[in-house]
Amino acid sequence: MKRLFFGLSLISVLGLASCIQDEPLNSECDIEQAIVVTDDPEAWLLNASEAIKDVPSADTTIVFYLREEFLDENYEGWERLKNVAINFRLTPGATITPENGSTHDFTQGGVHYEITSEDGAWHRSYHAMFVPIQPLETDYSFENFRWEPANRYREWFEYSEQGSVIDMWATGNPGFAISRSSATPGEYPTIPWDNESISGHSVKLETCNTGFFGQMMNMRIAAGNLFIGTFDVANALQDAMAATRFGLPFNKKPLRFEGYYKFKPGKDFQNRAGVIQEGRVDDPDLYAVLYENTDENGQTFTLQGDNVLTHPNIVALARVTDRVHDFDNWTHFDIPFEYHQEIEEERLKTYGYNLAVVFTSSIEGASFCGAVGSTLLVDEVKVICEEDENE
Numbered sequence: 188m189k190r191l192f193f194g195l196s197l198i199s200v201l202g203l204a205s206c207i208q209d210e211p212l213n214s215e216c217d218i219e220q221a222i223v224v225t226d227d228p229e230a231w232l233l234n235a236s237e238a239i240k241d242v243p244s245a246d247t248t249i250v251f252y253l254r255e256e257f258l259d260e261n262y263e264g265w266e267r268l269k270n271v272a273i274n275f276r277l278t279p280g281a282t283i284t285p286e287n288g289s290t291h292d293f294t295q296g297g298v299h300y301e302i303t304s305e306d307g308a309w310h311r312s313y314h315a316m317f318v319p320i321q322p323l324e325t326d327y328s329f330e331n332f333r334w335e336p337a338n339r340y341r342e343w344f345e346y347s348e349q350g351s352v353i354d355m356w357a358t359g360n361p362g363f364a365i366s367r368s369s370a371t372p373g374e375y376p377t378i379p380w381d382n383e384s385i386s387g388h389s390v391k392l393e394t395c396n397t398g399f400f401g402q403m404m405n406m407r408i409a410a411g412n413l414f415i416g417t418f419d420v421a422n423a424l425q426d427a428m429a430a431t432r433f434g435l436p437f438n439k440k441p442l443r444f445e446g447y448y449k450f451k452p453g454k455d456f457q458n459r460a461g462v463i464q465e466g467r468v469d470d471p472d473l474y475a476v477l478y479e480n481t482d483e484n485g486q487t488f489t490l491q492g493d494n495v496l497t498h499p500n501i502v503a504l505a506r507v508t509d510r511v512h513d514f515d516n517w518t519h520f521d522i523p524f525e526y527h528q529e530i531e532e533e534r535l536k537t538y539g540y541n542l543a544v545v546f547t548s549s550i551e552g553a554s555f556c557g558a559v560g561s562t563l564l565v566d567e568v569k570v571i572c573e574e575d576e577n578e
């Protein structure tokens with residue numbers, strides 16, 4: 188009986204080994220997390236949480252923010268960047284070159300890393316860099332935009348006081364490019380607009396039909412949107428709410444949110460299933476949020492589409508609630524920030540808060556509900572801060 192049991196056990200083990208051998212090797216080659224090797228992150232990084240970065244699947248550039256003192260080229264802290272090691276968490280089985288955790292000089296614009304999948308068939312390049320934190324601009328005329336690499340849609344940016352580019356704006360246009368790849372540049376949900384503006388260009392945000400592919404994915408509309416933050420296009424189809432990551436580090440106390448807009452609703456408001464909701468009229472949404480950018484464990488935290496207005500990390504909110512439907516005249520808004528808790532001065536100095544400014548042509552667009560044709564124009568927006576009024 189013992190021999191029979193041993194024989195069956197041996198067959199089971201051999202069978203299991205055969206299953207393991209037959210399992211295909213992993214073809215993923217992503218960096219999932221990057222960790223700076225340092226005993227004193229707050230001495231040179233923006234804050235302690237900056238030493239650990241979760242890397243969204245669509246990103247190939249990994250940026251660690253340095254303290255503002257690094258903007259001075261003569262700052263002695265630059266010497267520290269000549270010997271920095273980063274540990275990377277990779278997708279299972281993947282390998283990295285240069286060697287994981289190896290020390291490099293990051294003073295020459297960063298270091299490139301090559302990731303190879305477990306099966307050896309796929310490669311992906313990443314660029315890790317350390318850059319001094321730059322204060323976000325708070326005066327938005329929307330005059331600065333460029334073509335994305337494939338020349339399908341525009342991307343907005345701001346210039347700092349020193350004249351360097353600050354990539355602080357994102358849109359859902361990359362997701363729309365997947366659902367309607369044949370769309371012309373003028374058919375995208377968010378585009379520059381010079382036919383009607385306070386001065387120069389305004390931004391036109393329009394709720395658009397996503398076509399056959401969008402219908403298949405139960406994402407029938409794409410609201411025009413523009414927001415401070417980033418858009419993770421690789422997550423756009425799997426988890427649309429998580430794809431929109433609202434806010435970037437901020438070091439001022441905002442007091443008021445003001446600007447101009449025009450809006451006209453589309454004809455038929457539809458729910459996510461595409462069913463017309465009789466009597467329902469679409470609305471735009473315009474708001475600004477200040478929130479704590481670390482969680483209870485001190486890890487980096489970013490608001491997403493499903494919690495941007497509700498998360499307990501939110502410190503202050505300014506939102507246009509009296510939404511005027513007038514496309515012939517510019518409507519001016521000037522909304523005070525409503526604070527839910529006191530600002531911590533030390534946290535503010537070390538960019539422990541994020542600011543998000545958000546515009547969308549359909550108030551429920553994140554849930555794929557709205558009216559095709561709803562159009563919002565936005566121009567000359569400002570976030571007035573306490574420091575600005577004291578100057």
